Amino acid sequence: xxxxxxxxxxxxxxxxxxxxxxxxxxxxxxxxxxxxxxxxxxxxxxxxxxxxxxxxxxxxxxxxxxxxxxxxxxxxxxxxxxxxxxxxxxxxxxxxxxxxxxxxxxxxxxxxxxxxxxxxxxxxxxxxxxxxxxxxxxxxxxxxxxxxxxxxxxxxxxxxxxxxxxxxxxxxxxxxxxxxxxxxxxxxxxxxxxxxxxxxxxxxxxxxxxxxxxxxxxxxxxxxxxxxxxxxxxxxxxxxxxxxxxxxxxxxxxxxxxxxxxxxxxxxxxxxxxxxxxxxxxxxxxxxxxxxxxxxxxxxxxxxxxxxxxxxxxxxxxxxxxxxxxxxxxxxxxxxxxxxxxxxxxxxxxxxxxxxxxxxxxxxxxxxxxxxxxxxxxxxxxxxxxxxxxxxxxxxxxxxxxxxxxxxxxxxxxxxxxxxxxxxxxxxxxxxxxxxxxxxxxxxxxxxxxxxxxxxxxxxx
Numbered sequence: 001x002x003x004x005x006x007x008x009x010x011x012x013x014x015x016x017x018x019x020x021x022x023x024x025x026x027x028x029x030x031x032x033x034x035x036x037x038x039x040x041x042x043x044x045x046x047x048x049x050x051x052x053x054x055x056x057x058x059x060x061x062x063x064x065x066x067x068x069x070x071x072x073x074x075x076x077x078x079x080x081x082x083x084x085x086x087x088x089x090x091x092x093x094x095x096x097x098x099x100x101x102x103x104x105x106x107x108x109x110x111x112x113x114x115x116x117x118x119x120x121x122x123x124x125x126x127x128x129x130x131x132x133x134x135x136x137x138x139x140x141x142x143x144x145x146x147x148x149x150x151x152x153x154x155x156x157x158x159x160x161x162x163x164x165x166x167x168x169x170x171x172x173x174x175x176x177x178x179x180x181x182x183x184x185x186x187x188x189x190x191x192x193x194x195x196x197x198x199x200x201x202x203x204x205x206x207x208x209x210x211x212x213x214x215x216x217x218x219x220x221x222x223x224x225x226x227x228x229x230x231x232x233x234x235x236x237x238x239x240x241x242x243x244x245x246x247x248x249x250x251x252x253x254x255x256x257x258x259x260x261x262x263x264x265x266x267x268x269x270x271x272x273x274x275x276x277x278x279x280x281x282x283x284x285x286x287x288x289x290x291x292x293x294x295x296x297x298x299x300x301x302x303x304x305x306x307x308x309x310x311x312x313x314x315x316x317x318x319x320x321x322x323x324x325x326x327x328x329x330x331x332x333x334x335x336x337x338x339x340x341x342x343x344x345x346x347x348x349x350x351x352x353x354x355x356x357x358x359x360x361x362x363x364x365x366x367x368x369x370x371x372x373x374x375x376x377x378x379x380x381x382x383x384x385x386x387x388x389x390x391x392x393x394x395x396x397x398x399x400x401x402x403x404x405x406x407x408x409x410x411x412x413x414x415x416x417x418x419x420x421x422x423x424x425x426x427x428x429x430x431x432x433x434x435x436x437x438x439x440x441x442x443x444x445x446x447x448x449x450x451x452x453x454x455x456x457x458x459x460x461x
Contacts, residue, residue, distance in 0.1 A: 121182060122194035126201045133161050140212070143265070143279070150208065158208035159193060163201075178204070180257050180280035188245030190268055190278040206278065210271045214238065215264035218332060232374040234273050239330055239381055240406050241275040242267055246326060247399035249277070250319040258284045258318070262325035263304045264332065304328050308393055320393035323402065327388020331355060334381035352389070356418050360386055376410045387416040 016026035019037035027036045130136070132151040140148040146164040153159055181192040196203035217230045230238075242262075249257040259266075259280065266279040306324035308314040335355065359382050384405050390396045395417070397405070405413050 121178070121192045121205075124194050124196045124203070124205065126196055126198040126203070129161060129163075129196050129201075129203050129205075132159065132205070136163070145279075151205070153193075157193075160206045160208050162204040162206065164203065183253055183255055183257070184249070186245055186248045186252065188241045188275055188277060189248065190276040206268075207276075209268035209276065211269035211273060213265050214267040214269060214275065214333075217269075218264055230273070232377055235333055236377040236381065236406075238267070238269070238273060238275045239333060240403070242277065242326065242329075243399060243403045243406055245275070245277045246322055247403050250322070250399050256319065259322050259325075260284060260309070261301060261304075262322055262329060263301050264329055265301075267329075306393070307391055314391060315393040318393060319398070320396045323388050323396045323399060324393075326399070326402070327385045327396070330381050330385035330388065334378055334385060352386075352419070355382055356386060360415060380406060380410050380413060383410075383413045383416060386419070387413075389419055390416065391420045 015035055015037075019026045019035075024037040024039045027038045124132070129151075132153060133149045134151070136149050138150040140150050140160060142148070146162050149161045149163065151159045151161045178192070178195050181190065190209075191207045192204065193207060194205040196205075217235075219229060246259070246262070249259060257280070259277065261279060262277070266277065268276040268278050270276065304325040306314075306317075306321035308317050309321055331352070359379070384402060387397055387405070388402065
């Protein structure tokens with residue numbers, strides 16, 4: 001029988017030797033089935049080093065991955081926290097700036113109220129406005145700058161409450177409107193009874209006009225709707241009243257006011273159809289000797305804007321710009337035609353061309369007129385309207401002359417020249433942020449006329 005030699009190597013001998021070298025005693029965990037390095041009555045803190053080398057390398061790799069993940073998460077968290085803190089700081093600074101700006105404007109209004117004394121309109125808080133309108137229960141209309149509600153004051157007086165749209169740009173319009181109307185006192189200017197300036201809430205309180213606005217009574221030609229038809233006497237009285245109101249704004253105030261948005265929607269009618277000019281949000285105030293109005297973009301409504309408001313090539317922006325708008329409205333009233341883009345674009349023949357050719361030059365009979373007085377009133381409205389829409393501001397009459405022509409005889413009104421509606425030598429309007437208000441400035445014939453072609457898309461020959 002032949003024997004053989006066996007070489008046995010204890011897998012844990014090396015680990016136990018290492019444990020002894022570290023000052024511990026090698027033991028064995030019967031539950032886990034592995035050696036332990038024991039220091040006193042508990043495992044040594046470096047017991048992990050007694051694990052097999054492969055497991056140690058694996059655990060070491062996991063530990064490094066955890067450290068890298070921790071560093072990345074920490075940096076991302078710090079970045080996000082920095083952004084959040086920066087956003088909060090910026091928001092706080094902007095909020096404080098807006099509050100300071102609002103406080104400054106509120107102080108300006110307070111000074112304005114003190115300067116006007118007992119003549120100043122009443123200032124309401126927003127809670128009072130909600131009570132006046134019964135929490136905005138009855139809506140009268142909506143425009144580009146806000147919504148109008150019907151309300152009632154504590155004394156029972158009915159009012160129209162205009163709540164301005166909450167935008168960053170309406171503060172100037174609001175202050176303009178309060179300042180403009182507070183400077184006026186005329187039967188044909190709407191009466192401002194009060195206002196609210198409460199942080200972001202801006203509200204105007206007007207006298208209530210039961211017949212609403214003039215545009216409700218301007219129907220398209222041939223309309224059979226009895227609700228939008230006024231007799232010629234009433235219609236003519238409205239035209240004269242608006243002319244007197246504009247004359248007052250241009251000449252009757254210590255501070256001249258240019259409205260810049262004369263149109264039927266801004267002419268309110270009381271129970272007796274007395275017209276009241278309203279909506280002074282785009283108005284410009286300036287002293288009579290002032291020669292410059294700063295214009296940041298065009299003001300007004302398409303179809304009523306004077307050409308010089310769009311382009312300096314047509315002349316100077318002045319009170320004559322209101323005259324142009326009044327002339328367009330006057331022709332609209334006399335022609336029973338709504339002056340909107342749809343109506344203009346659908347015309348078989350341009351409206352103003354028809355007026356000038358058939359009524360001004362040929363003196364043709366007007367339809368629907370029963371008496372000579374009605375015929376004379378209508379013809380005066382057409383003639384004065386054409387005078388008012390002359391392309392060059394210097395060719396338009398001032399409102400004083402307009403009132404004189406409307407109240408005078410038909411024979412005293414000269415035939416107006418045909419407005420220059422198109423200029424083939426002008427490539428396009430040139431815009432300017434500051435334009436002169438010298439109403440007598442002359443411009444060349446070549447620089448007149450592109451404006452109305454732009455509004456209609458038609459060339460007038």
